[in-house]
Amino acid sequence: MDYTFLHSTILQWFDNNQKEYPWRSEDPDPYHVLLSEYMLQQTQASRIALKFPEFLISFPTIETLSKATNAQMIIAWQGMGYNNRAIRLRDCAKHIMDTFNGNIPSNYSDLLSLPGIGTYTASAILSFAFKHNISVIDINIYRIYSRVFGLDIQDAKTKNEVRTIAEYIYPKDNSSSWHQALMDIGSSFCKAQNPKCTLCPIPDCLYRNNPSLYNMKPAKSKKIEASFRNKPNRIWRGKTIEFLRNDHQLGHDLHDVLHSILQQNPNEIDIEWFKESIIPSLIKDQLIEYNAENNHVSLKG
Numbered sequence: 001m002d003y004t005f006l007h008s009t010i011l012q013w014f015d016n017n018q019k020e021y022p023w024r025s026e027d028p029d030p031y032h033v034l035l036s037e038y039m040l041q042q043t044q045a046s047r048i049a050l051k052f053p054e055f056l057i058s059f060p061t062i063e064t065l066s067k068a069t070n071a072q073m074i075i076a077w078q079g080m081g082y083n084n085r086a087i088r089l090r091d092c093a094k095h096i097m098d099t100f101n102g103n104i105p106s107n108y109s110d111l112l113s114l115p116g117i118g119t120y121t122a123s124a125i126l127s128f129a130f131k132h133n134i135s136v137i138d139i140n141i142y143r144i145y146s147r148v149f150g151l152d153i154q155d156a157k158t159k160n161e162v163r164t165i166a167e168y169i170y171p172k173d174n175s176s177s178w179h180q181a182l183m184d185i186g187s188s189f190c191k192a193q194n195p196k197c198t199l200c201p202i203p204d205c206l207y208r209n210n211p212s213l214y215n216m217k218p219a220k221s222k223k224i225e226a227s228f229r230n231k232p233n234r235i236w237r238g239k240t241i242e243f244l245r246n247d248h249q250l251g252h253d254l255h256d257v258l259h260s261i262l263q264q265n266p267n268e269i270d271i272e273w274f275k276e277s278i279i280p281s282l283i284k285d286q287l288i289e290y291n292a293e294n295n296h297v298s299l300k301g
């Protein structure tokens with residue numbers, strides 16, 4: 001593979017075609033990058049792009065974010081998926097204020113010490129915000145490298161091989177544009193199902209040349225989710241937060257909450273399940289408070 005040609009092709013494609021997002025710029029604010037990476041963890045970029053400016057108005061700095069209550073975070077997080085990420089983000093801002101004087105760390109180990117920051121997010125922040133020379137591997141980039149080099153995505157050895165590829169393949173003077181380009185290519189063309197190889201700007205790809213040779217389907221998760229009334233508990237958790245978010249000032253009677261999310265009067269089995277499964281898990285994630293004496297449920301203040 002001609003890496004000089006590969007680099008110039010992809011970087012030029014990115015110059016001309018990159019997606020515009022409010023957190024992207026030539027000289028991005030590390031706070032904006034941190035926020036966006038937190039928000040993008042399990043939610044589509046197009047949805048985050050709509051919510052991001054609004055969120056910045058409510059929390060323009062790491063300091064304002066660090067002072068948010070749980071309820072304020074849950075309300076501001078509406079439409080961005082898992083609410084416990086909102087709480088972790090606020091905790092991360094607190095940690096940055098307390099330990100790093102309000103400055104987002106620019107080294108790997110300090111970033112990894114922050115709540116909710118794993119290896120991917122730490123390397124993305126270093127690459128995009130601080131322009132460090134570092135490899136970044138998210139699920140899109142992982143899929144692209146596997147396909148370009150014809151690796152079986154279901155083979156346990158592939159993880160290490162992709163890590164090695166990721167280290168040597170990126171242009172050492174432009175980690176930021178390279179990895180953001182691959183993310184755009186992943187979301188536009190190199191999708192998990194039916195990749196659009198004829199439109200993809202990557203010049204040399206083993207999968208494109210012979211897709212039947214390689215096993216490109218993502219491995220199926222064997223994890224069985226706890227569920228109730230044919231819906232996973234995470235859906236019921238989301239419905240509970242949605243109900244409380246709409247009127248977070250007042251506590252709600254547990255029966256009212258259940259009636260609303262089930263759309264019918266709860267029976268004893270419903271109440272027992274709600275008290276034993278949903279309430280404890282939401283309390284554990286610091287999303288709600290529950291007063292067992294008067295049976296009131298509310299967002300955590």
Ligand code: SF4
Binds near residue numbers: 189195198202206
């Ligand atoms: S050519 Fe196809 S399989 Fe290869 S990286 Fe592009 S979209 Fe993915």
